[in-house]
Amino acid sequence: MDFRFTDEQETFRSDVKKFIETTLTEDFWRSQEASEGERSSPKFSQMAAEAGWLAVAWPEQYGGAGLSYTEQMIYMEEMAEVGAPQEHHRRAVQQVGPSIILFGNEDQKTEYLPQIAKGELSFAMGLSEPDAGSDLAAANTRAVKDGDFYTVNGQKKWTSGAHYSDFLWTVVRTDPNAPKHRGLSMLIIPLDAEGVTVEPILDMQGEHHFNKVHFEDVKVPTKNIVGEENRGWYVNASTMDFERSGIARIASLRRALKQATSAHQNPQSGQSSNVKRTQLAELSVATKVTELLAYRVVSHQAAGLIPNYEVSITKLLASEVDQAIHNLHVGIDGLFGNLSFSKWAESAGQTASKGSLRTSANGYISAIPGTIAQGSSEIQRNVIATRGLGLPRG
Numbered sequence: 001m002d003f004r005f006t007d008e009q010e011t012f013r014s015d016v017k018k019f020i021e022t023t024l025t026e027d028f029w030r031s032q033e034a035s036e037g038e039r040s041s042p043k044f045s046q047m048a049a050e051a052g053w054l055a056v057a058w059p060e061q062y063g064g065a066g067l068s069y070t071e072q073m074i075y076m077e078e079m080a081e082v083g084a085p086q087e088h089h090r091r092a093v094q095q096v097g098p099s100i101i102l103f104g105n106e107d108q109k110t111e112y113l114p115q116i117a118k119g120e121l122s123f124a125m126g127l128s129e130p131d132a133g134s135d136l137a138a139a140n141t142r143a144v145k146d147g148d149f150y151t152v153n154g155q156k157k158w159t160s161g162a163h164y165s166d167f168l169w170t171v172v173r174t175d176p177n178a179p180k181h182r183g184l185s186m187l188i189i190p191l192d193a194e195g196v197t198v199e200p201i202l203d204m205q206g207e208h209h210f211n212k213v214h215f216e217d218v219k220v221p222t223k224n225i226v227g228e229e230n231r232g233w234y235v236n237a238s239t240m241d242f243e244r245s246g247i248a249r250i251a252s253l254r255r256a257l258k259q260a261t262s263a264h265q266n267p268q269s270g271q272s273s274n275v276k277r278t279q280l281a282e283l284s285v286a287t288k289v290t291e292l293l294a295y296r297v298v299s300h301q302a303a304g305l306i307p308n309y310e311v312s313i314t315k316l317l318a319s320e321v322d323q324a325i326h327n328l329h330v331g332i333d334g335l336f337g338n339l340s341f342s343k344w345a346e347s348a349g350q351t352a353s354k355g356s357l358r359t360s361a362n363g364y365i366s367a368i369p370g371t372i373a374q375g376s377s378e379i380q381r382n383v384i385a386t387r388g389l390g391l392p393r394g
């Protein structure tokens with residue numbers, strides 16, 4: 001593959017950088033702290049949409065910029081580099097919209113796509129359940145057809161962002177008698193529908209990121225089914241395929257590495273050593289390798305190929321290197337590495353991240369779910385072993 005970007009792509013990158021400089025100002029971050037928090041900002045999503053950046057790789061007829069996967073990757077890389085708030089629109093733009101373009105009917109395209117491209121609609125992903133995670137085909141939230149409606153009962157778990165989203169992209173069981181994969185459908189459920197309850201789950205830092213979503217006799221119009229009934233497994237497989245480069249993860253890795261390196265260079269740190277310097281060098285190399293693997297996935301996509309086990313390699317490596325970098329950073333900060341959400345962080349030499357008082361301890365804890373979310377490391381290793389290396393299934 002060719003690792004260079006074209007002149008047009010470099011110009012695109014500098015335009016994105018300029019947009020970031022003019023929008024993500026100190027004032028913006030201050031207002032974020034006072035309102036929605038760092039991750040989700042309808043205001044930022046709408047500013048990006050007005051500038052024409054939001055749905056970079058969507059066709060223009062659906063409100064996208066009509067550019068390629070490479071430009072989409074550049075956009076996401078730059079946004080992740082500065083920690084721009086993407087959560088309000090990310091799942092809708094990167095996963096739901098492309099699935100509707102592929103499987104949705106004309107009414108669904110008209111109803112959802114323009115609003116998503118304008119940053120006006122937010123989706124959460126309702127896949128995992130208490131007894132269905134790695135084995136998603138075990139999903140058991142029931143949808144029973146009754147005239148023009150499905151009646152939905154059951155529960156989803158670990159649903160990121162359901163508390164601020166408009167809709168849930170939901171895997172439901174429509175045929176309990178069919179083999180596991182064949183009885184599932186994909187249903188769009190409004191999160192304000194009667195009978196839907198969103199119950200917070202606090203993560204290890206006490207933060208509210210994901211939820212349980214309960215359905216009790218929820219009436220959902222049959223027109224909300226995406227693709228054919230009982231073919232939801234295949235719709236979902238494509239949904240998960242759309243954002244495969246993991247480039248945002250790589251950009252966060254680089255950020256984490258930069259912070260750990262600057263902590264090591266900080267004379268207040270007191271915990272710098274030749275061993276840690278060598279570890280930083282090793283992790284820089286690992287970060288670069290992960291970055292190149294992510295570019296390889298994008299170059300496959302840009303060439304019209306469908307990347308496969310390559311995605312698992314990138315995800316596995318990125319999440320594990322991320323944990324190693326944060327672990328090292330906590331060690332570099334020494335005793336101050338025990339502080340979390342502390343106003344003493346910066347004065348102690350820790351690098352609190354922009355717009356918040358998060359410390360290296362917070363970064364370390366945040367990195368832990370990275371090897372579980374979007375497919376655990378064991379599942380990624382299974383994929384690499386069977387599809388990549390051609391080993392038999394155990």
Ligand SMILES: Cc1cc2nc3c(=O)[nH]c(=O)nc-3n(C[C@H](O)[C@H](O)[C@H](O)COP(=O)(O)OP(=O)(O)OC[C@H]3O[C@@H](n4cnc5c(N)ncnc54)[C@H](O)[C@@H]3O)c2cc1C
Pocket residue numbers: 124125126127128129130131132133134135157158159160161210369370372373374375376377378379382
């Ligand atoms: C931060 C975060 C955000 C998330 N957001 C969402 C979301 O928005 N929407 C959503 O639907 N879900 C979400 N999830 C759920 C996530 O997809 C699941 O946690 C994940 O797929 C693992 O499923 P599980 O938790 O049920 O664990 P299980 O599948 O029960 O796995 C338990 C353990 O067994 C191992 N294991 C399971 N099967 C195998 C196998 N075949 N071979 C080897 N080892 C195996 C796993 O690796 C793991 O260590 C999120 C999770 C996290 C951590």
